[in-house]
Amino acid sequence: MGVGIIGINRFTPEKVVTNQDLEKILDTSDEWIRTRTGIEERRIADDDTNTSDMAYEAARKAIQDAGITPEQLDLIIVATVTPDHPFPSVACMIQERLEAKNAAAMDIGAACAGFMYGIITGKQFIETGTYKHVLVVGVEKLSKIVDWSDRNTAVLFGDGAGAAVLGEVSEGRGILSFELGADGTGAKHLYQDEHIIMNGREVFKFAVRQMGESSVNVIEKAGLNRDDVDYLIPHQANIRIMEASRERLELPVEKMSKTVNKYGNTSAASIPISIVEDIEAGKIKDDDVIVMVGFGGGLTWGAICIKWGR
Numbered sequence: 001m002g003v004g005i006i007g008i009n010r011f012t013p014e015k016v017v018t019n020q021d022l023e024k025i026l027d028t029s030d031e032w033i034r035t036r037t038g039i040e041e042r043r044i045a046d047d048d049t050n051t052s053d054m055a056y057e058a059a060r061k062a063i064q065d066a067g068i069t070p071e072q073l074d075l076i077i078v079a080t081v082t083p084d085h086p087f088p089s090v091a092c093m094i095q096e097r098l099e100a101k102n103a104a105a106m107d108i109g110a111a112c113a114g115f116m117y118g119i120i121t122g123k124q125f126i127e128t129g130t131y132k133h134v135l136v137v138g139v140e141k142l143s144k145i146v147d148w149s150d151r152n153t154a155v156l157f158g159d160g161a162g163a164a165v166l167g168e169v170s171e172g173r174g175i176l177s178f179e180l181g182a183d184g185t186g187a188k189h190l191y192q193d194e195h196i197i198m199n200g201r202e203v204f205k206f207a208v209r210q211m212g213e214s215s216v217n218v219i220e221k222a223g224l225n226r227d228d229v230d231y232l233i234p235h236q237a238n239i240r241i242m243e244a245s246r247e248r249l250e251l252p253v254e255k256m257s258k259t260v261n262k263y264g265n266t267s268a269a270s271i272p273i274s275i276v277e278d279i280e281a282g283k284i285k286d287d288d289v290i291v292m293v294g295f296g297g298g299l300t301w302g303a304i305c306i307k308w309g310r
């Protein structure tokens, strides 16, 4: 028996904010943003849509996709740094709305690596036989903590949610290996103090190094070689960081997920949103070996090697 993703979906707000829109409020240009980050537009949630609303929408559809009822959930984990409130957790808020009355619920904070942390936390409970179904949501409303007058950060981020249901999958499929890590000495490079504060160059260097290393590590831990990897889903922060990871794995361009152009950096939501888009585009198929890798404030990182399918 393996533990894998048996249902997945996403929610992205309707409102599109293009680079041209940002040119009107910031000293920036479409050309700068595109060439430095790969971002063309991002989605921004309206005032009435909070983090829990996006989490709920993604979760509801992921549960449907899994073919289970909310009562069958044993645990809800929400990875977010932009909860509606410090407490109750977003996980408790959506537990109520989903009527998942048998589920324990908690939020975890690992910033942009949060979805990786959530999946691996959930996996442990299923592997030990304690629980059967765990819902993991990555969700952010970063627009509420972005300083919209700071061009260094305002152009990078977007809002959205992705949700996955973990459960038992067929022999040979599911999570093959993982790596989670943290380095609190780098906390000063990326943190929230009312708004997002970032030392872009330091984060960039860390991300390029860590994404490459963690990707290689999970492939080795799974007992595989680079040639065995069918697809790479890096955290969608910056196309140049993503490209560095792809080159480290010597994969062709078409074997790397790219949604950063449409959504910007949606932090904990970026990897599950990408998975759903790639499934819809026919880029992910059953039995594909996929490496997912994320990094974020903390500093934190996480990578997973998974054989896709239920």
Ligand SMILES: CC(C)(COP(=O)(O)OP(=O)(O)OC[C@H]1O[C@@H](n2cnc3c(N)ncnc32)[C@H](O)[C@@H]1OP(=O)(O)O)[C@@H](O)C(=O)NCCC(=O)NCCS
Pocket (backbone or CB within 6 Å): 027, 028, 029, 032, 033, 036, 037, 112, 151, 152, 153, 155, 190, 198, 199, 200, 201, 203, 204, 207, 237, 238, 265, 295, 296, 297
């Ligand atoms: C932020 C980032 C895109 C900047 O790209 P860069 O190539 O490193 O750019 P630099 O830091 O060299 O800055 C170049 C110049 O562009 C300017 N600049 C920054 N943002 C700008 C913008 N939106 N528009 C125009 N100019 C901008 C800077 O002020 C700087 O000007 P200066 O040289 O006069 O001081 C890049 O460092 C990055 O992506 N870092 C990682 C960030 C990240 O992923 N964060 C989330 C982690 S989950």
